[in-house]
Amino acid sequence: MPEIRVINVSKRYGDIIALDNVNIVVEDREYVCIIGPSGSGKTTLLKIIAGILEPDEGDVLVDGESVLGVPIEERGIGLVMQDVVLFPHMNVWENIVYSPLVKGLAPRIINDIGREVTDYLTLSIDKKMYPDEISRGGQQKVALARALASDPKLLLLDEPLGSIDAETAKRLRFELRKLVKDLGLTAIHITHNQEEALSIADKVVVMRKGRVEQVGKPLELYLKPRTPFICRFIGGEANFFEGHVKKRVDGHLVVELKGKHIIRVPKTDGVDGRVVVVVRPEDISIIENPVEEGIEGVVEEVSFLGAYYRIQVSTSEGTIIVKKSGRERIPSRGDRVTILFRNVYTYRYPEKGLVEAIAYE
Amino acid sequence: MLLLFVFMPSLYLFTYIFSRWNEIYVTVFAHPIIGNQYWTEIVRALNLSFRLSLTTVAIDLVIGIPLAYLLGKKDFPGKSLIEDLTILPLVIPTSGFGFATMIAWTASYGLAALLGLRVGVDTVVPLVNIPLIMLIVHVALTFPYIVNTVVGALKDLSASFEIVSSSLGAHPVTTFRKVTFPLILPSILSGSVLAFARSLGETGATMIVSGVSTTASIAIVRWEFENKLAPAAFLGAILVGVSMILIVPIEYALGGTIKGRRIIPLSVESFIVKLEKSIPRKMSWLRDIVSIFFLSIIILMPIAVLLYNTVIYWSCDPYTGRVEGGILYQLFGPSDYYSSIVSSIITSLLVASIATLISALVGVLAVLLMAHSRFGRFIKVLLKVPLVVPTSALGLSMVLLWGPHGIGVVDPGFWLIVLTHVVFSVPVITETGMASYIEGNLPLYESTARTLGAGYYDVAETITLPLVKRGVLAGSLLAFTHSLGETGATFIVMGEHRTISTLVVNMVEALAIPAALFATLILIVTSFVLVVVFKEIY
Numbered sequence A: 001m002p003e004i005r006v007i008n009v010s011k012r013y014g015d016i017i018a019l020d021n022v023n024i025v026v027e028d029r030e031y032v033c034i035i036g037p038s039g040s041g042k043t044t045l046l047k048i049i050a051g052i053l054e055p056d057e058g059d060v061l062v063d064g065e066s067v068l069g070v071p072i073e074e075r076g077i078g079l080v081m082q083d084v085v086l087f088p089h090m091n092v093w094e095n096i097v098y099s100p101l102v103k104g105l106a107p108r109i110i111n112d113i114g115r116e117v118t119d120y121l122t123l124s125i126d127k128k129m130y131p132d133e134i135s136r137g138g139q140q141k142v143a144l145a146r147a148l149a150s151d152p153k154l155l156l157l158d159e160p161l162g163s164i165d166a167e168t169a170k171r172l173r174f175e176l177r178k179l180v181k182d183l184g185l186t187a188i189h190i191t192h193n194q195e196e197a198l199s200i201a202d203k204v205v206v207m208r209k210g211r212v213e214q215v216g217k218p219l220e221l222y223l224k225p226r227t228p229f230i231c232r233f234i235g236g237e238a239n240f241f242e243g244h245v246k247k248r249v250d251g252h253l254v255v256e257l258k259g260k261h262i263i264r265v266p267k268t269d270g271v272d273g274r275v276v277v278v279v280r281p282e283d284i285s286i287i288e289n290p291v292e293e294g295i296e297g298v299v300e301e302v303s304f305l306g307a308y309y310r311i312q313v314s315t316s317e318g319t320i321i322v323k324k325s326g327r328e329r330i331p332s333r334g335d336r337v338t339i340l341f342r343n344v345y346t347y348r349y350p351e352k353g354l355v356e357a358i359a360y361e
Numbered sequence B: 001m002l003l004l005f006v007f008m009p010s011l012y013l014f015t016y017i018f019s020r021w022n023e024i025y026v027t028v029f030a031h032p033i034i035g036n037q038y039w040t041e042i043v044r045a046l047n048l049s050f051r052l053s054l055t056t057v058a059i060d061l062v063i064g065i066p067l068a069y070l071l072g073k074k075d076f077p078g079k080s081l082i083e084d085l086t087i088l089p090l091v092i093p094t095s096g097f098g099f100a101t102m103i104a105w106t107a108s109y110g111l112a113a114l115l116g117l118r119v120g121v122d123t124v125v126p127l128v129n130i131p132l133i134m135l136i137v138h139v140a141l142t143f144p145y146i147v148n149t150v151v152g153a154l155k156d157l158s159a160s161f162e163i164v165s166s167s168l169g170a171h172p173v174t175t176f177r178k179v180t181f182p183l184i185l186p187s188i189l190s191g192s193v194l195a196f197a198r199s200l201g202e203t204g205a206t207m208i209v210s211g212v213s214t215t216a217s218i219a220i221v222r223w224e225f226e227n228k229l230a231p232a233a234f235l236g237a238i239l240v241g242v243s244m245i246l247i248v249p250i251e252y253a254l255g256g257t258i259k260g261r262r263i264i265p266l267s268v269e270s271f272i273v274k275l276e277k278s279i280p281r282k283m284s285w286l287r288d289i290v291s292i293f294f295l296s297i298i299i300l301m302p303i304a305v306l307l308y309n310t311v312i313y314w315s316c317d318p319y320t321g322r323v324e325g326g327i328l329y330q331l332f333g334p335s336d337y338y339s340s341i342v343s344s345i346i347t348s349l350l351v352a353s354i355a356t357l358i359s360a361l362v363g364v365l366a367v368l369l370m371a372h373s374r375f376g377r378f379i380k381v382l383l384k385v386p387l388v389v390p391t392s393a394l395g396l397s398m399v400l401l402w403g404p405h406g407i408g409v410v411d412p413g414f415w416l417i418v419l420t421h422v423v424f425s426v427p428v429i430t431e432t433g434m435a436s437y438i439e440g441n442l443p444l445y446e447s448t449a450r451t452l453g454a455g456y457y458d459v460a461e462t463i464t465l466p467l468v469k470r471g472v473l474a475g476s477l478l479a480f481t482h483s484l485g486e487t488g489a490t491f492i493v494m495g496e497h498r499t500i501s502t503l504v505v506n507m508v509e510a511l512a513i514p515a516a517l518f519a520t521l522i523l524i525v526t527s528f529v530l531v532v533v534f535k536e537i538y
């Protein structure tokens, strides 16, 4: 029943800093998702927790005790990796009972365990088939069964659904969460897919360039992004504006954007001088008549994306993207409109510039 | 072209035997004077050869797999030196190496003497009844085939398999037995076949250390010298047949994973697992040390002893003090080995250069053919044949085919040597050429080029050739070194000409030990240089 603490962990590959002073706490029985752009160090972190890599600095505690130097086979983890899943020279059944077998359990118990996990996962695949004869989704399920048969306390999943078609992946992700909860396991799940992470995690860790950018509950990350990067990474597209604070009025800051528009934003701690203002497309209203604090523009493009319309408006503050549900009134191309921000996030202007601050790598 | 020059020689022995079956039958089985004497000798030679080759492969595996593990999985200081040492036997002229090994083990200050053992060329290993030094030489010359193929397989094998196995609770030894080993088994098998075939056909070094024992390939060379073509051809055909029976099915079957059925019952399995669990985890250093130790004994020591001997024999025989027994005297004295060494080196270099050049041309065409023809796979397997055919049998086949007894267009001598070397050089070049073709993902680029409107010859010229160039280059270098060191076939086809590797055999037979020391040293230094160049390219 483990609680995992990653403390000040750093890892370098030559000149590349894969992990830079990372701290994470995973509570017992918690389902944690780690997301971040490619190369942000997710896999490296997972490997360190699994014992595949040793950190250059820092420590990993399981239930308060350091596990550095403990060999992988003694850590009681269930590992599911993205690239290679199953042993190609063993059939499905041999793959599933591999763990009880190599732990030297009695033959009867081995068979019992095998049957138990296949029943639990309702695996309908013929157990005599070989991995290359079954689908990716099937393989991934067998890999999961194999991991469960080792009776792990901690599940480590590196993009377990990454190479499965979207439909199946969506179904499997909820099965995964249910299983972890039913069995009382602790799970750390890496994914590229923010929707996957937000929909199943108790807690999400967002990584970027080897650092932890923010940790929080899914809704928290969406509602209270700590940095411009999180705004961009969680919740899809966002609009970024540069500006500076003109004055402070009871509870508000008056900000002048680059294109000279004046807007009022809620006061935020530590924000003054040059700022970055972020607005999500779904937090924008489009109105036909000019209003105070509105930004005028011309509709450049309207595209229907299934669940909503994506509207691109060209303004003196740059192109602004707006999302509208199909049930609302949708302007057409060439219309003159006024844009009004319903909710904004304001940040101090980053030292190395805005582009760097929201870049993936 | 390919068919005529590369395959036919390997298979001609069969034609020869069938066309003269009556004559051969009488000579071998029912000779009016000696009865079936030849048959008895053939059986004896084959018996020794097979025992020798099987034992060699067994020892190769025991030494080779741990060494491959060390080289394929770990990084440590001095690794590249160890890699060089495992390539060296592939490029070293075998006669020279055989000579160095013989000296190292029989000399009064060699390892055996230090251990208080008396070792000579006639010392026999109990149980398998094989001459000890012969076995050592064969192991040293063939274990790189295992190491190289297994290192390649280990590098290709994703580390994830072992990691997942550990995470499921398997002890490292269990992981090796149940996961790594089965997955690299195909490579181990094909490495073993190569090693076996090499050992079966090894002539150069074996001649030097053979003493009174006769292996099959030596018997062929002897009989050919004595112009007893019938038994030689018969024995040669048997060797070729055996090599082909070995290589063709295995090559065809390989290329996939071996999906095994569980043979061991579960209860035994769990007993084995418990046993493995009791092995301390930190034993791996022991394995590493032992494999490095073996390497130094069978490869480094002979070279060191050779160097030492060259120094002490330089001006005179160190024991009798006689100048006549020194290297300088033998080289420049009345026997004038100096000029024969120089001329044979020139011959060797010329042969190797011409043969390699021709082979590279043929090889490139063959690669194109294999890549684009429907029979590619078939040709690929056929091309393995010259690689595993014992070279003395190949040489014999060449003489019978091209020489005065056959078509009669090329007499034994310089050009027949070249032709023979082409036969075994082409496959070496196509092998590396094909490897870079496949690794470079060339089919993809080729079809991309096609979609861009390039025709067949455009594709070959602009895409295929430039990209396989490196592989062909590396293969050519390897072929060059093979050609420099080849002894078995050369002996049979050389006529009056001498290459440096055959000269060494002659010197040893003439007991001109100091001269042989010097010639061998030259050979070994050259191989070292070639190894370094080879690594630069590859």
Ligand SMILES: Nc1ncnc2c1ncn2[C@@H]1O[C@H](COP(=O)(O)OP(=O)(O)OP(=O)(O)O)[C@@H](O)[C@H]1O
Residues within 6 Å of the ligand: A013, A016, A017, A018, A036, A037, A038, A039, A040, A041, A042, A043, A044, A045, A192
């Ligand atoms: N074995 C290695 N040698 C050198 N650099 C490495 C190695 N493994 C990872 N890296 C580098 O470390 C950084 C972090 O890699 P990591 O695999 O942890 O990223 P990731 O977040 O898992 O990316 P992805 O989403 O693409 O899987 C990357 O810049 C990567 O290039």
Ligand SMILES: [Mg+2]
Residues within 6 Å of the ligand: A042, A043, A044
């Ligand atoms: Mg990764």
